[in-house]
Amino acid sequence: MHLTDGTALPGAGGGPRAAWVPGAGVTTAAASRAHAETTVRAHRTSQGRTPHPGDMIDLSLVVSELVTNAIRHGGGLAGFDVMTTADGVRIAVHDHSDVIPQAALGGADLPPMHQGNGYGWPLVTRLTSRIDARRRPAGGKTIAVLLPMRDAPAPADG
Template sequence: MTAQHGHTADRATTAPPVTTAAAARDYARSVVRQRWDSASRTAREEDVVDLLLVVSELVTNAIRHGDGLAAFEVALAEDGVRLTVHDNSDAVPDVAYGRGELPSGGHGQGYGWPLIIRLAREVVIEPRPGGGKSISVLVPLHARP
């Protein structure tokens, strides 16, 4: 199904089992190219690069800090792509709702959450039934002129 401008959202598609950030990036890119792009619009490459950076950070965080990646979903929206990463940890990162400030002088967390906050919108973190959490973000996409 090709997304059209009139659609506000598409149902989420759960990626085939992914165990790496690279596999999640490949899947997210394929969803954009096969279902967001159409004869009347194509996502700007710089927006796709932003999307792939956010995918990398979310999936890597789930693997490294979230006791493993439980699932990865991609849903199309009229104005972008909603990513949802499910992990196995109940812990919510302290910086998840921050302002996107970069760590200074080697103190604090890394660059992942500041990057996510700067590139994505509508960050939602919810507990999963049975444990763990789901992190959902909207990454805006714009059509090439």
């Protein structure tokens, strides 16, 4: 897991903004998954590319876990943003709690047995290449991740 060292959160300045799409009105995990998938597919299609099906499954899993955690443990979902980049897709989930989860500070081992903590955060850390957790000036926090994305393999001629 990688925590950034003061670099700007996605959408907070720097980096490509043309593909940055705030999830206005996204209030559930299902709506956030649909928004993220639509954003990634539209951006890739505009470039004549198709996202790898396995990476789209990973996208759904990561978005579901982050949004569900915001709803269940962060006082509710305060915002959801998606940005496609050359490296993949950046996902930022904003909630209402100032508490940075201990797991976000390191240690993402799978739990030996279910003790109230599940497999969600370890799954997020395994699938993403960068994680940033920080408090927002107006209250609450943002968890932002980078999920690497590949292009789908070319169809085999047959």
